[in-house]
Amino acid sequence: MNDSVLLEVQEGVATITLNRPQNGNAIDLPMAQALLKAAIECDQDPGIRSVVLTGSGKLFSAGGDLDAFVAAGDGIAGFLSELAGTLHLAISRLMRMDKALVVLVNGPAAGAGMSLSLVGDIVLAEAASSFTPAYGAIGLSPDGGLSWLLPRLVGLRRAQELILLNQRITAGQAHALGLITRVVEEGQLQAEGAALARSLATMNVPALGQVRKLLLEAHGTSLEAQLEQEARSISGLSTQPYVREKVAAFVAQRNHKNKKELTHG
The missing domain is CATH 3.90.226.10 (2-enoyl-CoA Hydratase; Chain A, domain 1)
Structure with missing residues (x-):
């Protein structure tokens, strides 16, 4: 270079x-x-x-x-x-x-x-x-x-x-x-x-890449084709350890918050 x-x-x-x-x-x-x-x-x-x-x-x-x-x-x-x-x-x-x-x-x-x-x-x-x-x-x-x-x-x-x-x-x-x-x-x-x-x-790079791809191709794609690509993208990303850990942490935090609200309600 x-x-x-x-x-x-x-x-x-x-x-x-x-x-x-x-x-x-x-x-x-x-x-x-x-x-x-x-x-x-x-x-x-x-x-x-x-x-x-x-x-x-x-x-x-x-x-x-x-x-x-x-x-x-x-x-x-x-x-x-x-x-x-x-x-x-x-x-x-x-x-x-x-x-x-x-x-x-x-x-x-x-x-x-x-x-x-x-x-x-x-x-x-x-x-x-x-x-x-x-x-x-x-x-x-x-x-x-x-x-x-x-x-x-x-x-x-x-x-x-x-x-x-x-x-x-x-x-x-x-x-x-x-x-x-x-x-x-x-x-x-x-x-x-x-x-x-x-x-x-700090974000999930593969997910950002999928977002970039979906947005870049949206203008030249039919609704049904775009829906199919969205479904394939989100399901493919869902198997990543990063995603599973984030989802589990979010659910645990939500459940903890709900439990505290019930306890002090």
């Missing part, structure tokens, strides 16, 4: 940091490759129980590195195919792993950076953050899953307006639209994100 993406693991929480602050964390091929490697490690390492994704410096990510686009010259079609394909593998891995993902948007997110900012289960943003599709400004169509994520988060009509007109929205507007989970006060982003990630790391 090169230093354009940093991966730090502490007490079961992995933090992935986009680390090209001098370039606005613009995504070039080495960064996309490093992000994919980090995503695979987060997915496969059993010691990692939750994941945080954020950016270094003043921007979350400016999107694709336009200098790299220019440098590709006549080979830009092949270059963008490789760049987008690598980024998409990373995004797919982050969205499909069992571990919950918290995204901390520390500044403006544009283009593929906007796409990447939306992949979390919980997305926190500083008030000074903003979100811009950006593709229309250079005559391109979205990548990074934006055309899939945005309609599911804000509805088709609003997604059409945002992307086609290349609208920039503030963190407050993003929250009002349901694009992000909430806006946090300046200077509190990392602390709030870390607390959330630590809380998620």
Whole structure:
């Protein structure tokens, strides 16, 4: 992994940091490759129980590195195919792993950076953050899953307006639209994100993975198929020692409480 993406693991929480602050964390091929490697490690390492994704410096990510686009010259079609394909593998891995993902948007997110900012289960943003599709400004169509994520988060009509007109929205507007989970006060982003990630790391990771899968697939599934998947999921999880211990402890605590109420009633 090169230093354009940093991966730090502490007490079961992995933090992935986009680390090209001098370039606005613009995504070039080495960064996309490093992000994919980090995503695979987060997915496969059993010691990692939750994941945080954020950016270094003043921007979350400016999107694709336009200098790299220019440098590709006549080979830009092949270059963008490789760049987008690598980024998409990373995004797919982050969205499909069992571990919950918290995204901390520390500044403006544009283009593929906007796409990447939306992949979390919980997305926190500083008030000074903003979100811009950006593709229309250079005559391109979205990548990074934006055309899939945005309609599911804000509805088709609003997604059409945002992307086609290349609208920039503030963190407050993003929250009002349901694009992000909430806006946090300046200077509190990392602390709030870390607390959330630590809380998620204490939960049953396989169960969180099933929740992520069920929600991710819900839009493309019929009611009956979703009900079947829910039944299979809950029954499969129920055999885990973790679940059986938690259920037994809950029942014992409830029975103890009921007994005390009857005794002192």
